[in-house]
Amino acid sequence: MTTAERPRLAVVGAGPAGLAGALAAAARGVQVTLVDAADQPGGQFYRQPAPGLGARRPQALHHQWRTFERLRDGLERHRAAGLITHLADHHVWCVEREPGSGALSVHALRGPAQEQGVTVRADAVLLATGGYERVLPFPGWTLPGVVTAGGAQAMLKGGLALPGRTAVVAGTGPLLLPVATGLAAAGVRVAALVESADPAALLPRARALAARPGKLAEGAGYAARLLRYGVRVLPRHTVLEAHGTDRLEAVTLASLGRNGRTRPGSARRIACDTLAVGHGMLPHTDLAGTLGCTLSGTDVRVDDEQRTDVPGVWAAGETTGVGGAALALAEGHIAGRSVAARLGGTAPDPRRWAAAARARARQRAFFAALDAVYAPPAAWADAVPDDTVVCRCEEVTAGAVRTAAGPLGASDPRAVKLLTRAGMGWCQGRVCAPAVAALTGCPLVPERRPFARPVPLGVLAALPEPPPG
Numbered sequence: 001m002t003t004a005e006r007p008r009l010a011v012v013g014a015g016p017a018g019l020a021g022a023l024a025a026a027a028r029g030v031q032v033t034l035v036d037a038a039d040q041p042g043g044q045f046y047r048q049p050a051p052g053l054g055a056r057r058p059q060a061l062h063h064q065w066r067t068f069e070r071l072r073d074g075l076e077r078h079r080a081a082g083l084i085t086h087l088a089d090h091h092v093w094c095v096e097r098e099p100g101s102g103a104l105s106v107h108a109l110r111g112p113a114q115e116q117g118v119t120v121r122a123d124a125v126l127l128a129t130g131g132y133e134r135v136l137p138f139p140g141w142t143l144p145g146v147v148t149a150g151g152a153q154a155m156l157k158g159g160l161a162l163p164g165r166t167a168v169v170a171g172t173g174p175l176l177l178p179v180a181t182g183l184a185a186a187g188v189r190v191a192a193l194v195e196s197a198d199p200a201a202l203l204p205r206a207r208a209l210a211a212r213p214g215k216l217a218e219g220a221g222y223a224a225r226l227l228r229y230g231v232r233v234l235p236r237h238t239v240l241e242a243h244g245t246d247r248l249e250a251v252t253l254a255s256l257g258r259n260g261r262t263r264p265g266s267a268r269r270i271a272c273d274t275l276a277v278g279h280g281m282l283p284h285t286d287l288a289g290t291l292g293c294t295l296s297g298t299d300v301r302v303d304d305e306q307r308t309d310v311p312g313v314w315a316a317g318e319t320t321g322v323g324g325a326a327l328a329l330a331e332g333h334i335a336g337r338s339v340a341a342r343l344g345g346t347a348p349d350p351r352r353w354a355a356a357a358r359a360r361a362r363q364r365a366f367f368a369a370l371d372a373v374y375a376p377p378a379a380w381a382d383a384v385p386d387d388t389v390v391c392r393c394e395e396v397t398a399g400a401v402r403t404a405a406g407p408l409g410a411s412d413p414r415a416v417k418l419l420t421r422a423g424m425g426w427c428q429g430r431v432c433a434p435a436v437a438a439l440t441g442c443p444l445v446p447e448r449r450p451f452a453r454p455v456p457l458g459v460l461a462a463l464p465e466p467p468p469g
Ligand SMILES: Cc1cc2nc3c(=O)[nH]c(=O)nc-3n(C[C@H](O)[C@H](O)[C@H](O)COP(=O)(O)OP(=O)(O)OC[C@H]3O[C@@H](n4cnc5c(N)ncnc54)[C@H](O)[C@@H]3O)c2cc1C
Pocket: 012, 013, 014, 015, 016, 017, 018, 035, 036, 037, 038, 042, 043, 044, 045, 046, 090, 091, 092, 093, 128, 129, 130, 131, 132, 133, 149, 150, 151, 153, 154, 175, 178, 179, 281, 284, 316, 317, 318, 319, 323, 324, 325, 326, 328, 452
């Protein structure tokens, strides 16, 4: 089969899910274009140091490096064979169906300036755009020195830079463990790991957890490293406030009661120049939303083959629900095989990916058990003072959001946005949406936008006219 005759798949995202999907499809004769915003493959989990930094042992900052080597070598092999084209540093702003032909167009902006438009045409699209961190506001969270937990890790893995000398790692979720141990191993003094959940709540879920002994061993490894680096672990604690004038100088912590509220008299202050704070992840669903894919809560809904309910569109990895790199790999593999069979005109035989399907089921059960435990404190929104900025793009305070939802009668985040401008700025609500939803008592519903990111007018003007009719 020549290149022109092969069915075409565009994969958006070169993290574990996208890489696994691209390799599985290419190995079965599909012509793949892998489009990714980062300048190197790997996604969040296998984030690479910038090449200019000349890192001699990038694997020192990673675990499961062998898996990445296998993916990276597979990508190289398929690239050399002309089966995969990797478009790095391409930011996809929209995927749409071409009127008439039924093909899918993936529109991207190339390069750091993001001013040059590129369109990839394909018969099918695999959305593997991953997730992003949930950020919750508290007094002082906008001070320099307060970063997201993943942001601190990205500085380390991608920039080989330390965010500071003394850090507190706080919030909730398993991500705090690699962040705290990674910072400590790199020489940062980690003064405390502050986890709002109660790890004892994992015990009733022991069966689902025990089904993944590898993950339990990983957890035990983190516990041993925290001990070795002398990191104080404070479960059922939360950050009340970050202090400083020009930058972070200290944080106040407090312990949490069973009702999710802070215990009176438990507040204590810890000096630090870095607060790495994260409250779990949310899936990236912008592109799926534009295409009209049905969401299930905040996740893209998929069937057993990882197909969305929009013909020709598959999704895998954290965009379908947050569940870690191993789940992303299994889902990507299944999606790639399904795409190859479907584009080849045959119904796939799920027995061929039975091992990946079993891994997917185990990982989903494991992360469902974790999810039930690692959630922000029940009453966190009540503790946000009125003068705390919630939407930092538009500088909207918690008080303004409460006024919109109370006396002004806004009954959903969209109405709050129209009244206050919360969510109207550069990030388009990606950062403040969870906080606005919690402050107004509304469920968090991802917004559907025509564009996933800002697009220069010149790029829009240069798009070809759709055929008449
Ligand atoms: C900040 C952060 C840190 C993490 N750290 C850890 C950790 O230490 N340990 C751990 O076990 N798990 C960690 N995770 C979770 C882990 O990274 C994920 O489980 C795993 O990477 C999911 O794989 P994925 O392929 O679904 O998504 P990702 O690895 O997130 O890959 C998604 C890819 O899609 C690309 N992309 C997204 N949108 C677009 C677009 N519009 N246009 C073009 N490209 C796009 C991104 O550039 C990225 O390369 C972290 C997650 C995050 C968000």
